[in-house]
Amino acid sequence: MGSTRAATPQIYDVIVVGGGNAALSAALSAQEAGAHVVILEAASREERGGNSRFAGTAFRAPHQGLAHVKTVLCEQALGDSERCSMSPYIPEDYRNDLQSTSHGLNDPVMSEIMIRDGWETIEWMKNKGIQWETTLRKYYNIDTQKEVIIDLMSGAPVKVVGDGEGLIRDWYNAVEDAGIPVEYDCPAHELLTSGDTVYGVRTRQTDKYVDFYGQVILACGGFSANPAMRRQYLGEGWDLVPVRGTRHNTGTMLRRAIEAGARPVGHWGAAHASPQDINAPLTGDITKTPVIPRYSYTYGISVNVEGKRFFDEGEDEFALTYAKIGKLIGDQPRAIAYQIFDQKTLYLLQTRYSSGTPIVADTIRELATKLKINPTALERTVQEFNAACPRPGRGHFDPHHLDGLCTSPSLPIPKSNWALRLEEGPFVAYGVTCGITFTYGGISSDDRARVLNNEGKPMPGLYCTGEIAGGVFYHNYAGGAGLTKGAVFGRIAGREASWRAKTVGNEGARSRPGEEDTFISSSRTVQVNGA
Incomplete structure (x- = not known):
């Protein structure tokens, strides 16, 4: 191994690794608590923001109904509130959604903190300049x-004006107003440690390493953009799926933290993966990615290239199922499927479908031919589905609530709600594939966002928030809970890291270049003088 050259170390109270929602929440919280903070962003200024830049930006939090939600809406969003209603979403609702989507495996302590602090964090973000609106025009x-x-669905009551780009714009405006420096094109490379204690981060530059000393908050995402890790942990075919977010979520610091002794937790074999347009770009493209989700599958049927249905399209509202549907599509032949609608429900498709290319035909047989599906197979699927749907007059179709319109037990794969016969042509289909948003596996942390080692003890000087923090999501995901989790624990991590910086000072900066002092990085011994 060749020698490494290190520049003069940089000294801060708190170092935030990452540049998205969780990271900026942590940085602003730490600065608010009196810390001298720096943000290390692997991306350029133009690509900053991590996966958050590509997000739909719905936030899930308990609230008391529309009147309560209106208290955080920006002025231009108040007009839309006259077009909608919204029931309360109480803590028990949130608790049930987290438990049901994760099959009861979600960390109860982290979940309760998300429930407790969710709405307060939305209010805090508003005070930082985040502009909120309802999800009316989005969904x-x-x-x-x-x-x-x-x-409206009460579970995800608000989203950010301008979606991911709006969220990142508002966050960075707050960061700049607070005077927090951001180091762009500055990927974290490894942790500087002595035993379990973390003293800082080594970053990788073109011709040198730059060391930053201080309390470290890891908010740099999972491994969604690393095809090798996806194949290793998620399985066959996952190295080929389109990435909905940033290309910088390569899992480097997730691996380094584990190498340093952090305990892996969560569902490493699962990820947030949803239906995306069949022509989705392989990596996040801000001009395309935000408008290619295809989440209106609840109003029709989905079939694979063999013309067969393969999941219950009406199991629940889309916000509680879409994050697991992508995997089901990925498991199908050629990892593609087709969502099929008739004229009765076309008016319900989310506006994002306008970015796609519909395949239209007067008959199911003609549609099958255009989709290159065996016409007899698709006709049989539709006939069997129609025969199992409730007859007209038996039940009431309610597009915005679980309506109980379900297929008969004769159908091997049921449709539990919104089961309307496909009979009014022209029929319309959209091709979809699996797109990965973020991974569920991460490192262990406690109620103070402190990273825990393999023995369950805090690693002094190391905190985490966002996608890198595992333990909350298993198998599936309640829409909007990810951004809330990142922001809630970002606030906590910032406060805790700031408090420790005031308490113990910059231990890692006790020596200067040329002095004898050696720390252990997460992969090898690193001398402060870079020799």
């Missing part, structure tokens, strides 16, 4: 439902 086609008061 509902209001142009085709002009005379209808839409009862």
Whole structure:
């Protein structure tokens, strides 16, 4: 191994690794608590923001109904609130959604903190300049439902104006107003440690390493953009799936933390993966990625290239199922599927479908031919589905709530809600594939966002938040909970790291270049003088 050259060490109270929602929450919280903070962002200024830049930005938090939600909406969003209604979303609802989507495996302590602090964090973010609106225009086609008061899903009551780009713009405006420096094109390379104690981060530059000393908050995501790790942990075919987010989530610091002694936790064999347009780019493209999700599958049927249905499209509202549907699509032949609708429900498709290319045909047989599916197979699937649907007059179709319109037991794969016969042509299909958003496996942390070692003890000087913190999501995901988790624990990590910096000072900066002092990085011994 060749020698390494290190530049003069940089000394801060708190070092935040990452540049997305969780990281910026942590940085602003630490600065608010009196710390001297720096943000290390692997991306350039133009690509900053991590996966958050590509997010739909719904936040999940308990609230008391629409009147309560309106207290955080920006002025331009108040008009839309007249077009909708919203039921309260109480802590028990949130608790049930986290437990049901994760099959009861979610960490109860972390979950309760998300429930406890979720709404307060949304209010805090508003005070930092984040602009909130309802999800009305994101998830509902209001142009085709002009005379209808839409009862919004209460679990994800708000989103950010401008989606991911708006979220990142607002966060960085707050960061700049606070005077927090951001080091761009500065990927973290390894941790500087002595035993379990973390003293700082070594970053990788073109011709040298630069060491930063201080309390470290890891908020740099999982391994969604690393095809080798996806194949290793998620399985066959995952190295080929389109990435919905940043290309910089390579899992480097996740691996380094584990090498340094952090305990891996969570569902390493699962990820947030959802239906995306069949022509999705292989890595996040800000001009395309935000508009290619295909989440209106609840209003039709989905079939694979053999013309067969393969999941219950009406199991629950899409916000509680979409993050697991991607894997189901990925498991199908050629990892593609087709969502098929008839004229009764086309008006309900989310506006993002306008970015796709619909395949239209007057008959199911003609549609099958255009989709290159065996016509007889697809006709049989649709006939069997139609025969199992409730007859007209038996039940009421309610597009915005679980309506109980379910297929009969004769159908091997049921449709539990919104089961309407496909019979009014022209029929319309959209091709979809699996897109990965973020990974569920991560490192262990406690209620103070402190990283825990393999023996369950805190690693002094090391904190984490966001996707790198495992333990909350297993198998599936409640829409909007990820961003809330990152922001909630970002605030906690920032406060805790700031407090420790005031208490113990910059232990890692006790020596200067040229003095004898050696720390152990997460992969090898590193001398402070870079020799």
